Amino acid sequence: MEGLTEQEYTTLLERLEEEFSEYYELAGGKNYRYHHLVRTHRYVKKLVEKPEIRDLEFNLKVLEVAALFHDIGRTEDIEDGYLDPIEAHEGHAETGREIVEQFIDDILSEEQVEEVKQVIGNHHSRPEKVETRIVRDADRLGLFGPLNLWRMIHYASDKERPLEDSIEYFWGEGREQKKERFDELNYECSKKIARKRMEKAEETMKTIEEEHLGKDI
Ligand SMILES: [Fe+2]
Ligand SMILES: [Fe+2]
Numbered sequence: 001m002e003g004l005t006e007q008e009y010t011t012l013l014e015r016l017e018e019e020f021s022e023y024y025e026l027a028g029g030k031n032y033r034y035h036h037l038v039r040t041h042r043y044v045k046k047l048v049e050k051p052e053i054r055d056l057e058f059n060l061k062v063l064e065v066a067a068l069f070h071d072i073g074r075t076e077d078i079e080d081g082y083l084d085p086i087e088a089h090e091g092h093a094e095t096g097r098e099i100v101e102q103f104i105d106d107i108l109s110e111e112q113v114e115e116v117k118q119v120i121g122n123h124h125s126r127p128e129k130v131e132t133r134i135v136r137d138a139d140r141l142g143l144f145g146p147l148n149l150w151r152m153i154h155y156a157s158d159k160e161r162p163l164e165d166s167i168e169y170f171w172g173e174g175r176e177q178k179k180e181r182f183d184e185l186n187y188e189c190s191k192k193i194a195r196k197r198m199e200k201a202e203e204t205m206k207t208i209e210e211e212h213l214g215k216d217i
Helices: 006-020 032-047 060-069 072-077 092-099 110-121 130-143 147-158 163-171 173-183 188-212
Strands: none
Touching: 006 032, 006 060, 006 072, 032 060, 032 130, 060 110, 060 130, 072 092, 092 110, 110 130, 130 147, 130 173, 130 188, 147 163, 147 188, 163 173, 163 188, 173 188
16 A cells, blocks of 8 residues: 655655744653654554554555644644643644645645544544544554653653652552553554553653662662
8 A cells, every 4th residue: 555655754744843843842842742743653654564453444645644743733732932732732633633734735635635634633532433543542652651751750840840749640640541541542552562661661660769769779
């Protein structure tokens, strides 16, 4: 199945970089969102190789473009050079559906643009379509691993919270939330990756906690 050409991919990346490089994201920092989108696209390409997914019916080009642009609506939530992704979560899927066309209409057919709009609009709500289910899993994979610790601690720092609060959040509310997100993953292969990442993150958090309390030596 035909995916994006090297040239199309590079062009789309340039557009994304332009949209996402001029502001500071709380819970991530500068360029965080751009890298999240590049990663989500990479994960999608990995997931479609898995036996569980590769024989399903989907349009690879639609899938790739939707992965790259799924959070484009967040550009509308930037205020005075800052974005708080937790406060400003609501509505970015719908906004994305409304604004994505201008970035992709020279690369996709009209029908494919409509499909991308549908995937983006539903990426936090209605995962009925195969493409949405795959993008949603790839997007969610970012929540489980040690990299998400960086986001959590970074956000805590912006809000001037002490490390103890992050540790408490990680083992309490954060863990519960991750379990819920885990159960919502659509494919077993995604669950396998998420499980491994959760173990790694818990190990890392234990190490941080022990060292913080001076109990590591
Ligand atoms: Fe999103
Ligand atoms: Fe996302």
